[in-house]
Amino acid sequence: MLKITLNVNGQEHGLDIQATEMLLDVLRSRLGYVGTNKVCAQGICGACTVIADGKAITSCLALAGQFSGASLTTVEGLERDGRLDPLQEAFMRHGAVQCGYCTPGFLMSARDLLNENPHPSRKEIIDALRGNICRCTGYKKIIDAVADVASQRGPAL
Amino acid sequence: MSDTAYVRAGSVDDAIGALKSAAGDGLVVAGGIVVGSLINQRLAFPRVLVDISRIASLRRIEIAANGEMVVGALTTHDEVLRSPTIKAATPLLVEIAGEIACRRLRNRGTLGGSLCTIGGQGDPATGLIALGARVRLRGTGGGRELAVEDFYKDAFKVDLADDEILEEVRVNPVSPGLFFGFSKIGPRSAMDWTQITTSVALVLDPDRVRILHARIGMNGVGATPVRPRATEAALLSQAARNRDWRALGAVLEQEIHPQDDLVYSAKFKKHLGVVSLRRAVERACAMSGSA
Numbered sequence: 001m002l003k004i005t006l007n008v009n010g011q012e013h014g015l016d017i018q019a020t021e022m023l024l025d026v027l028r029s030r031l032g033y034v035g036t037n038k039v040c041a042q043g044i045c046g047a048c049t050v051i052a053d054g055k056a057i058t059s060c061l062a063l064a065g066q067f068s069g070a071s072l073t074t075v076e077g078l079e080r081d082g083r084l085d086p087l088q089e090a091f092m093r094h095g096a097v098q099c100g101y102c103t104p105g106f107l108m109s110a111r112d113l114l115n116e117n118p119h120p121s122r123k124e125i126i127d128a129l130r131g132n133i134c135r136c137t138g139y140k141k142i143i144d145a146v147a148d149v150a151s152q153r154g155p156a157l
Numbered sequence: 158m159s160d161t162a163y164v165r166a167g168s169v170d171d172a173i174g175a176l177k178s179a180a181g182d183g184l185v186v187a188g189g190i191v192v193g194s195l196i197n198q199r200l201a202f203p204r205v206l207v208d209i210s211r212i213a214s215l216r217r218i219e220i221a222a223n224g225e226m227v228v229g230a231l232t233t234h235d236e237v238l239r240s241p242t243i244k245a246a247t248p249l250l251v252e253i254a255g256e257i258a259c260r261r262l263r264n265r266g267t268l269g270g271s272l273c274t275i276g277g278q279g280d281p282a283t284g285l286i287a288l289g290a291r292v293r294l295r296g297t298g299g300g301r302e303l304a305v306e307d308f309y310k311d312a313f314k315v316d317l318a319d320d321e322i323l324e325e326v327r328v329n330p331v332s333p334g335l336f337f338g339f340s341k342i343g344p345r346s347a348m349d350w351t352q353i354t355t356s357v358a359l360v361l362d363p364d365r366v367r368i369l370h371a372r373i374g375m376n377g378v379g380a381t382p383v384r385p386r387a388t389e390a391a392l393l394s395q396a397a398r399n400r401d402w403r404a405l406g407a408v409l410e411q412e413i414h415p416q417d418d419l420v421y422s423a424k425f426k427k428h429l430g431v432v433s434l435r436r437a438v439e440r441a442c443a444m445s446g447s448a
Contacts, residue, residue, distance in 0.1 A: 018161070019161040019162060019206050020196050020206070022196075042194055043193070043262060044348065055264040056261040056264060057261055057264055058262060061197070062189055062193060062265070063186060063189045063196075065165070065208060066208055066210050109260065109261060130259045131260060132259075133348075
């Protein structure tokens with residue numbers, strides 16, 4: 001067993017894990033953060049994207065032991081004081097969600113992009129989302145939703 | 158249940174000591190992407206995972222006293238993409254990094270991990286071969302250095318002993334007069350494994366008519382990354398304008414040995430190899446203004 005600590009959405013967790021456990025499984029099965037979805041377990045689809053120490057990562061290919069001490073943001077952490085993230089609002093407004101399974105991953109990849117670059121071009125948005133697969137929407141509404149938030153001027157989003 | 162042990166190495170000596178103790182049953186973890194994938198697919202059952210991700214000395218990016226650029230094995234593709242030092246010394250490596258997978262994987266995937274675990278399917282190996290880079294390895298017996306093209310033995314097999322790790326890549330910064338190009342061909346533009354990837358580095362004469370020196374790194378045309386030397390030599394006999402691609406293609410097709418796979422036939426890969434080489438050479442020459 002391996003002792004690790006994780007800060008998830010501002011809350012500290014200490015736990016014992018197996019050396020071969022992936023961060024995704026620790027988040028979902030041990031800590032109950034089931035918003036982060038498991039699909040391919042191969043790093044291809046992006047549904048398991050979370051933000052670790054300020055960078056988007058692929059939690060299904062992340063050995064949890066490597067992340068001891070890290071600060072993680074999952075889709076559950078996007079809501080602040082009962083208010084959804086502007087990206088979540090925009091996804092609803094634009095109908096960027098159909099079955100919804102890929103949505104948490106898209107939101108986290110988009111959040112990672114906007115944290116670094118609050119006003120990306122459409123091309124930059126497409127590049128930042130190239131590691132996320134959606135089999136329902138055809139991507140246009142997702143890109144529109146992110147572009148909508150990106151076009152909003154003002155303080156940090 | 159897994160009974161795998163986990164060693165968080167604090168230094169290179171720690172890591173190679175742990176690997177030596179594991180006696181061939183240890184697996185090095187850098188960014189964890191390939192190791193994670195192997196574990197998820199039940200393709201790896203290591204007795205010991207040796208996590209090198211916190212070894213600060215493996216993260217350096219600097220120009221050494223002898224002028225070489227040193228890039229630590231733990232440098233992520235994202236760090237390559239953002240490094241002013243790498244951009245100034247070898248812009249080709251930055252261009253290649255921008256085409257790798259996607260943001261979330263570039264944030265974790267490392268240069269050393271790519272070279273050691275997926276060399277034959279990774280793009281950086283081709284650029285490093287074209288640039289004449291070397292890998293620096295260290296084990297309990299000491300250190301050694303190899304040309305990148307000599308690091309590869311067979312599919313997923315590199316010249317790395319059980320107790321050795323790849324510490325860093327060393328490459329000479331490009332000098333004025335060196336032109337380079339990169340071409341990647343695959344079924345999709347994003348998130349694709351390398352199908353055919355070619356990097357070239359060319360030295361042109363001052364009139365930019367003749368190619369004086371050429372180095373080529375290719376992937377997807379054999380079990381490992383390759384340096385097609387006969388094709389390099391054939392390029393030298395060609396004027397920079399009006400190259401005879403039929404003749405050059407024939408030379409390349411003779412010295413690459415792709416295999417059929419689920420996507421492409423070997424014959425088609427040979428054709429794509431020629432197309433990709435041509436694009437890379439044309440990009441290098443376009444950069445020089447001679448094409």
